[in-house]
Amino acid sequence: MVWQPFKKLLFDLKKFAWNKLCEHFDQSSIEKIVSIPLSNSPSSDRRAWDLTRDGRFTTKSAYVGFIGQHHVSNNVIWKHIWRTKVPHRIQLFAWKTLHNAIPVREILNHRILIDNPICPRCDGETETALHALITCPGLSQIWSSNPLLVCTAPFADKDLEAWFRFWVIPPWLFYPVPIKCFSRPTLPTQLMTPSASTSTPWKPPPDGWITVNTDGAWDPITKKGGLGIIFRNHNNNFVFAAAFHVVASTAEETEVRAIWRAIREALDLKVEKVMVESDAMVVVNQLQRRDFSGCWNTDAYFKDIELWCNNFLATAFNFVPRNCNQPAHAIAQWGKNNELDMFWRYPPVWLLPALGGDHTTVMN
Ligand SMILES: [Zn+2]
Numbered sequence: 001m002v003w004q005p006f007k008k009l010l011f012d013l014k015k016f017a018w019n020k021l022c023e024h025f026d027q028s029s030i031e032k033i034v035s036i037p038l039s040n041s042p043s044s045d046r047r048a049w050d051l052t053r054d055g056r057f058t059t060k061s062a063y064v065g066f067i068g069q070h071h072v073s074n075n076v077i078w079k080h081i082w083r084t085k086v087p088h089r090i091q092l093f094a095w096k097t098l099h100n101a102i103p104v105r106e107i108l109n110h111r112i113l114i115d116n117p118i119c120p121r122c123d124g125e126t127e128t129a130l131h132a133l134i135t136c137p138g139l140s141q142i143w144s145s146n147p148l149l150v151c152t153a154p155f156a157d158k159d160l161e162a163w164f165r166f167w168v169i170p171p172w173l174f175y176p177v178p179i180k181c182f183s184r185p186t187l188p189t190q191l192m193t194p195s196a197s198t199s200t201p202w203k204p205p206p207d208g209w210i211t212v213n214t215d216g217a218w219d220p221i222t223k224k225g226g227l228g229i230i231f232r233n234h235n236n237n238f239v240f241a242a243a244f245h246v247v248a249s250t251a252e253e254t255e256v257r258a259i260w261r262a263i264r265e266a267l268d269l270k271v272e273k274v275m276v277e278s279d280a281m282v283v284v285n286q287l288q289r290r291d292f293s294g295c296w297n298t299d300a301y302f303k304d305i306e307l308w309c310n311n312f313l314a315t316a317f318n319f320v321p322r323n324c325n326q327p328a329h330a331i332a333q334w335g336k337n338n339e340l341d342m343f344w345r346y347p348p349v350w351l352l353p354a355l356g357g358d359h360t361t362v363m364n
Contacts, residue, residue, distance in 0.1 A: 043172075054293040054295065078095075078166065104128060140152055207272055211276075214261070215328035216256075228332030228334070241343045242341070245339045253298055276318070287305070
């Protein structure tokens with residue numbers, strides 16, 4: 001057998017590398033070093049600053065690191081809340097809500113120990129401020145039937161800060177590079193759906209292109225995550241979908257890895273022109289600039305994406321809002337929750353509602 005000596009050689013190499021690391025580093029440093037993903041492309045080592053996304057040092061990031069990221073992000077929110085043209089009592093209510101100063105049951109239970117922290121309206125979940133004001137099922141009717149037509153489902157796994165950001169901070173203020181979005185409606189209608197449905201019709205790519213929608217799901221406590229990718233063609237046909245379960249350090253890592261996986265599968269499927277769609281706006285903007293630098297846990301994936309992109313006739317990266325990306329989101333959640341890798345040539349039954357909203361047809 002040929003593989004047996006090869007396996008032994010690999011084992012010896014690993015043992016040698018491990019012993020070398022033990023000579024110079026303590027146990028926790030070694031664990032960090034071996035958890036750095038390796039790129040498939042022969043890229044050289046580089047020093048990566050831990051406090052920026054691309055690993056490049058900036059004095060601003062060092063300052064933010066010293067005083068705490070949370071402090072700065074709140075400042076941005078406050079600036080916009082106080083600037084918003086609403087009655088002052090609404091601004092105060094927003095301020096109180098973000099400071100955990102409204103008497104919802106979770107907060108009361110924490111401070112004066114009440115009998116039951118469960119929401120009295122739906123009897124289903126703990127009554128947090130987010131639940132009481134936004135995500136309680138009893139409220140979805142109110143949010144979706146008023147003239148604003150807001151779908152609250154995407155906020156179920158977010159926090160209140162995300163909700164206020166949605167209302168008061170235009171996304172383009174954070175991202176100076178223009179958002180390239182293929183023939184999609186403008187922002188307000190993308191983020192607000194006309195009914196309780198969470199899907200917005202999906203727009204197929206031009207003739208000759210394949211679109212891959214990607215998404216990452218991640219649990220910050222267990223660090224377990226899922227990657228979801230779905231391939232569709234210009235006729236709106238379902239071509240292929242896959243879910244993967246992963247362990248990751250950040251939510252952004254899962255988003256980058258989902259795109260990385262999509263490109264790799266596109267190569268295997270011999271796709272010539274690939275359009276990658278993701279709801280990770282910062283990552284998409286970076287790829288649109290053809291900037292392939294990441295921090296310690298994403299750099300290798302970016303380098304692979306850069307290398308593999310050369311094998312296509314054309315590649316494009318587009319941002320899509322979460323509610324235009326429901327099928328990929330559902331697949332990523334499936335991978336995370338089932339801790340399985342799975343490939344589908346035909347869409348699974350549980351994906352049909354998300355695809356129905358997209359009007360995708362199944363290819364025979
Ligand atoms: Zn409730």
